[in-house]
Amino acid sequence: MKVKWIILCLLIYGTAFYSSLHVYSRQSVTESAEDAGKLLPVKIKYVRDVHTTKDIQGWIKEARENGETISIAGMQHSQGGHTLYPNGTLLNMTGYSKILKFNPLDKKITVQSGVTWADIQEKINPYGLSVKVMQSQNIFTVGGSLSVNVHGRDIRYGSLIDSVDSFRLLTPDGTIINVSHKENSDLFPYVIGGYGLFGVILDVTLELAEDELYQHRSGEMDYSDYENYFKEKVKQDDSVKMHLARISVAPETFLREMYVTDYVLADQQDKKEKHSELKEEQIIALPKFMLGVSRYSDWGKDLLWETQKEYFLKNNGKYETRNNVMRSDSGFMEYENPNRTEVLQEYFVPVDQFAEYITDIRAILEREDLNLLNITIRYVGHDEDAVLSYATDDMFALVLLINQGRAKQDIEQTERVLQKLIDVTLDHDGSYYLPYYSYPSDKQLKRAYPRIEEFFDKKREFDPEERFKNLFYERYGK
Structure with missing residues (x-):
């Protein structure tokens, strides 16, 4: 009987030790990350290479269950920590890069957010079409460009928000919603230029122009x-x-x-x-x-x-x-x-x-x-x-x-x-x-962007658990 108790105790101890070791090893997995500015190196717990929507939904669910944060990265040419948050999960969206639909007659294209502008140009150039608004370089991802609402050399079409028809957003609670000027329209002007704080932009439908x-x-x-x-x-x-x-x-x-x-x-x-x-x-x-x-x-x-x-x-x-x-x-x-x-x-x-x-x-x-x-x-x-x-x-x-x-x-x-x-x-x-x-x-931010408090209030309303965070939000949003 005594031997059985010893064996049982050893089994319980071994199981507990294995579990604690597994949790410790899981928590201590870190990876250094930094953006193009190289002034904000941080330790990230997990860097997840995204390939499918199911992947992202799974990692958001995991982050919610474990009380962890998520930041989102494309080419990481934002230089103020917008793609980084310490000890959280970083979603690397560059592998989420399929062109989903292209209609030359309607001059529209639907792409996953990890697609680069170069990818789009390769697809649409043979049809005599061009992008309306993008940066002067074509190396950046569409999702990243939307998140900062870029502008470029074009002087007739304005900033990028003007050429977005619609997009799908994976929200902090893991659901997927459509966002356009007609559907969930209240989110449209927050997510575009929203620096990844409202969820993951999955795919985007863009209006195209003639390649003049x-x-x-x-x-x-x-x-x-x-x-x-x-x-x-x-x-x-x-x-x-x-x-x-x-x-x-x-x-x-x-x-x-x-x-x-x-x-x-x-x-x-x-x-x-x-x-x-x-x-x-x-x-x-x-x-x-x-x-x-x-x-x-x-x-x-x-x-x-x-x-x-x-x-x-x-x-x-x-x-x-x-x-x-x-x-x-x-x-x-x-x-x-x-x-x-x-x-x-x-x-x-x-x-x-x-x-x-x-x-x-x-x-x-x-x-x-x-x-x-x-x-x-x-x-x-x-x-x-x-x-x-x-x-x-x-x-x-x-x-x-x-x-x-x-x-x-x-x-x-x-x-x-x-x-x-x-x-x-x-x-x-x-x-x-x-x-x-x-x-x-902070004072300069409020002078330059008088609606900044409204923006941060909307972020906290939409993401009350602050699942999506980055160093920009940590610096100014608190």
């Missing part, structure tokens, strides 16, 4: 002439469909000299067949080298600016399809350094305040230490469909590329300078873009 042929019209000018040029030569000319500008960050011409490229509708019959093939990746060794030199010297910045300007002006008169304009190569910007990184900031300023704004930010940047590598300028028309709209007027968007250190003192130094720039931007009735590192203060 454009001719480049390039020129250079002083910054003080740009506002009138845009109003008279670009905005009022219906034949101009897309637009891009850059302003110099080179010491010799700092924030004074500009060059512009307008994409003007060309003769579709004569030229389109010769240019419709999608361009492949170009040689990037030289621009990559020159950008590298500009990171560490003023003469390198001067050289890069003159070379870039000469290249774009030389392309004056060049023909290019809409799909190829939206196929820019960003490979030359890839940057690996154990002690430094490159971050983006994007500021929006009303068109009629551009010259005064540039004068004011130049006064700050000429006396501050900020390694500014590039400023690209785009246009986005007034569009307040999204709750967190950044285009409360007709705006110029200035995209800043900044090289900085990763150490605490470097982050604090960049924060100090950028908060000054943001104050100037807000004083000019402007705003800033939310997908980047959380340098702005």
